[in-house]
Amino acid sequence: MRLLILTSRADCLGENDVLISNAFRRFGWEVIFGEINAIAADDYRYFTQGVTVQGSGEPRHVSSAAQETLSVYFFDECQLIWANSEPHSSVARDVWQMLWLASQHTAFVNSIEGMMLLNTKHALGYLVPKNNRAYSYASNDFSLLSDRYQQSPDQWWVAKPPNASCGQNVFLLPPNGPNVRTILQCLTGNAFGEIGFRPLPEQEFRTVIQRQPRHGLSGFKAEYAILQQFIPExxxxxxxxxxxxxxxxxxxxxxxxxxxxxxxxxxxxxxxxxxxxxxxxxxxxxxxxxxxxxxxxxxxxxxxxxxxxxxxxxxxxxxxxxxxxxxxxxxxxxxxxxxxxxxxxxxxxxx
Known part of the structure; x- marks a missing residue:
């Protein structure tokens, strides 16, 4: 039996990769570390570059297996595939599409559609009972989030991107915080107030805004942010x-x-x-x-x-x-x- 673990790089493994690999090998499986950003197709038959695991290693370090020359491994020659990393943003759309197509013929530990659609803070409202989640708002309009923050002057909040991980860009917003406006503008893309934006007469300005909401000189810039009530626990x-x-x-x-x-x-x-x-x-x-x-x-x-x-x-x-x-x-x-x-x-x- 063969397990293909898709990771960012075969020579720099994630913290779960080695433990999972060694466990499957103890059950008699062959394990391959494949690179998720190197997925390709030969007449619509999907494969990636990787290495067969020969020994154990430590998380986030080069393993003995990863020092070997990369070889080609076809997905349909594996009994199970574990996508244990996300593709780089520059190739993500193509990789997700190819992974989903491959998953129609080969079993994946986590489904591709689940990884794409549920690995987000937006999904908490669907996955978690109401009594077990903090009240939150999501928008790409800074003014809507700012208004909601101001409506609860004694409430502490947390602001964060819905699709970031590892605590990136998570801000604690105290009541009447002096930087709240700036933080919310930043998280929603600083879509207004670009340097060099030509002042327009009021009527013309309103027409432009109505026609192109949250468009700046470089095009549409709005980004989504979550405003979530802070949980003392x-x-x-x-x-x-x-x-x-x-x-x-x-x-x-x-x-x-x-x-x-x-x-x-x-x-x-x-x-x-x-x-x-x-x-x-x-x-x-x-x-x-x-x-x-x-x-x-x-x-x-x-x-x-x-x-x-x-x-x-x-x-x-x-x-x-x-x-x-x-x-x-x-x-x-x-x-x-x-x-x-x-x-x-x-x-x-x-x-």
Whole structure:
């Protein structure tokens, strides 16, 4: 049996890649690391460049396998494909299209349509019960978000892009904050007020704005932002829960730095050992089972109970940090659940 793990580069692996690879190899599978940005087609038969894993390695370091010469691997010669990274933005549209087409013939751990459409903060309203998510607004119009912020003068808010990860561009907005206007303008693309915009008579200006909303000298510039009520429970730290085939399988806590409101590991947060109580397990597995309806079988869920802060589908770190925090490697359980799920849902010659 052959598993193809698609990662950004075969010589610089993500934190889950090695643990997952070693676990599948312990179950007797052949594992290949393939580059997601190198996908190509030979008469509509899809392949990528990669290396067969010969030994173990450490996350985010060059592994012994990745030092070998890249070879070509066809998707239809693999029984299972795990897209464990997102394609670069310059080729993303083509890569997603080819991956979806390939997925019509080969099993993927996480469905391509699920990765494309549900790996976003917009999806929280669909995936998470109302009582377990913070109230939020989404818009690419700075004035709408600014008006909503001003309507609740005593409320703390968080502003962030809907499709960024690792805590990038996440801002804490206090009541009457002096930089709120600037932050919201920045997050929504600074679509108005460009330097060099020619002043127009009022009537003509209104006509231009009505005809070309949020267009500047360089064209349409608006970007979406989320304005979300700040949840005090976050100050106590968040928990990352890895849910596999609907089961909470590994977890760790995240302790934020004293000088930062974010607890993301990428932003200096520290992985710490934690326990999950029954309510946290039930909530995480409820979301995991909902995601399985859309072909998502491996996900990282961030909890500040009773709230869900994030649902991470594309390369959700957590296995390695959970092992560091607890001393327990749960990757064999991950592989067991994935293999069992696909053996039940696919014919023997597929998996």
């Amino acid at each position: 976050v100050a106590q730290g968040e928990k990352r829960v890895i849910v596999v085939c609907g089961q909470a399988t590994a977890w760790h806590g995240r302790k934020r730095r004293a000088d930062d409101h974010r607890s993301n590991i990428a932003q200096g947060g520290k992985a710490i050992p934690v326990d999950l109580h029954s309510g946290e397990i039930e909530l995480a597995e409820l979301i995991g089972q909902k995601l399985m309806e859309h072909g998502i079988n491996f996900v990282g869920i961030d909890l500040a109970y009773p709230y869900v802060m994030e649902v991470n589908i594309a390369d959700p770190g957590g296995l390695y940090d959970a092992q560091l925090a607890s001393g327990i490697d749960r990757s064999d359980k991950v592989a067991e659940l994935i293999i069992d799920h696909f053996q039940k849902s696919h014919s023997p010659n597929e998996v």
